[in-house]
Amino acid sequence: MVNLSTNEAAKPPSAVDDLYEEADDWHVNTGGETIHAKRIPGRWRTFKWLMASVWLIFFLGPYLRWDGRQAVLFDIPNRQYHIFSATVLPQDFWMLSLLLLFFAILLAVLTALAGRVWCGYFCFQTVWTDLFTWIEEKLEGPPAARRKLDQAPLTARKARIKGTKHILWILIGFFTGLSFVAWFTDAPRLWSTFFTGQANGAAYTTVALFTAGTYVLAGFLREQTCFWLCPYARIQGVMLDKTTILPTYDEKRGEPRGRVKRGGKEEGRATGDCVDCNQCVVVCPTGVDIRRGQQEGCITCALCIDACDQVMEKVGRPRGLIRYASLDEIEGRPTKRMILRPRVWVYSTILIVALAGIVYGLTSLAPVELKVLHERAPLFVLQSDGSIQNKYTLKILNKTPEPVTVRVSASGHDDLILMGAEDPILSEAGGVTPTNVFVRIPERALKSEQQPITFYIDGTRASGTPVEAERESVFIGPRR
Structure with a gap:
């Protein structure tokens, strides 16, 4: 989406038309096709899995014990919130405001420094979708095989594969809901009461909603959730500037692009490093072409960097045609060190104050x-x-x-x-x-x-x- 300011609207028609032409070059999948992204190994794919593993705390955290009880328990009926040895009551909920402020500013500073890294590496929608598509690939094969299976008529083999996939998706959604409820009640007791029909109605309703929501959002909507349902995708554009480091295609080095024949000979008059292999597109989980510039669909996962670096190595050209870089760096302007940027100091000060308040509150809680x-x-x-x-x-x-x-x-x-x-x-x-x-x-x-x-x-x-x-x-x- 391109927003035209008053000054831009006052430009000659040709300048305004150029902006609209740039928007027309963007490709956003509106749900008319299912994106089957190719998976390739690489350092950013490894980093993505490592960051996603943080969510294991969500599943395993409720079973950690402390002083004979659940270490972290948000006991809403009794209005008690146990965090290890500290018990927080509603009267101390001023700390919640500081906690929300801390995470809001942390998200803002991460976006200002490195774009949508939350979306690319930590967001539950991204992580669960990645897990669902990993299961899909294990059962149905690589992207070409998955597309062929989608178009094939219904057979016993197709029903078996698709049925197994959807059962696994539903089970993941179910355990997601059950793990969420476990943070609000004693986890071991939840298992004994839930499957014997003795849990309260709120537990069953919550698990059902999480099961359905996870199944639909991660299994079917996928990147459409990021495009049309997530407000962060809409506002992150105003949080970036020319110094923000993002996965960026080096157009000066890559253009004009052209394919390379065996033996390293180029087809046509191409002199750039881009060999137009489209691997950066086929690995993108949202289906955008990074070579068309920064787009709304880019979640900064850097998987396109892995794909491009591998191709560059195969054709004997330097890595980094697609890399994390700022607009100033790409356009050859002087770049400021991160510590010299005023925004970093402002954000860091707010983060430190909020964190200090939270630490003070937790350490000064009187029994x-x-x-x-x-x-x-x-x-x-x-x-x-x-x-x-x-x-x-x-x-x-x-x-x-x-x-x-x-x-x-x-x-x-x-x-x-x-x-x-x-x-x-x-x-x-x-x-x-x-x-x-x-x-x-x-x-x-x-x-x-x-x-x-x-x-x-x-x-x-x-x-x-x-x-x-x-x-x-x-x-x-x-x-x-």
Whole structure:
């Protein structure tokens, strides 16, 4: 897609026409044909598999145990989020905002520096599609054989191959959904309840949706998801500049292109290095021709680099006709070092601040928290013995997975008397326990209308670990 700015629209008609002609040269598969990309080995294909293997954490992570429970568990019904030894409650969800900010900026900085590397190497749509097409190739053969099988009439052999492929696709979708649910409930218990019909309806619905979604998106829509459903594919163009490093065809070196006969002799008048073998096109999972310039369909997977480098080696020409390069480098302009680019500094600063906030939040999580609410109506009560009484509501937040017994105390005045906190208070695991207490101070001992006081709680967890917390408040008396 080409967007014409006001200045571009004001150019002579020939300049505008050139932009439209450039857009016409782009080839975007709109779903009229199935892309059967060729798979070839190479360093970028190996790198792509290595990066995709990160998603094994998604499947295996729920089974990691920590202190006798699931290491990472997002317990939504009980509003508790266990991350190893830390328990995050909704009150600490300000860290989620920082986490989302961190990943949003990380995506932006990766795009600004190296294009759509998220799409090419990490995106679940790309990874699952790659896995599905790998299974397809193992069962149906290389691209030419797959096209021939698609066009062949239905036979017992075709039904067997296609049926096996679709069963494997559905199984992958099913385990994708089951693994997703396992992050929100105890994984071993999920297996025992799911297949015996004892799991809740939300689990069955979620697994069904993930199974169908994975099967359709990765098995049938494939690159169409990237073209028409993914918003990132639409906005990534404004995040690039002339210094962004992308898989790029060196047109000055490659053109004019022409085929090479055996023995290294060129056909026609071609003097460029491109031998017009189209291998860069047949390996592209989205079916674009990198030689036509940067296009919306390019997901920066660099598989075209592997294909071109292998051909260059075979014809005895230097590698790198297609390579990771910036527009400045291709056009021969001076290139700035990455560390000298202002955008890198801005993005890096935001990343560091967000990450520091997340680390601080996780490391400073207290096992219990205390909140103090002063009674507003009335602010104080004059007792018959001449003392002033204030009422407070203490809210004890227990962030641990076990009950905690605490005692309440207060300080801030020598004549302070705390009432209603004589007995220990049992705070249930992962919940808020409210309790009312009263503080009395003789009126003659008050030196000002407001007197700062501090409430304390201390106790032990069921495991014997001590806990404590404090909160400042104020004691209010009559005006002086």
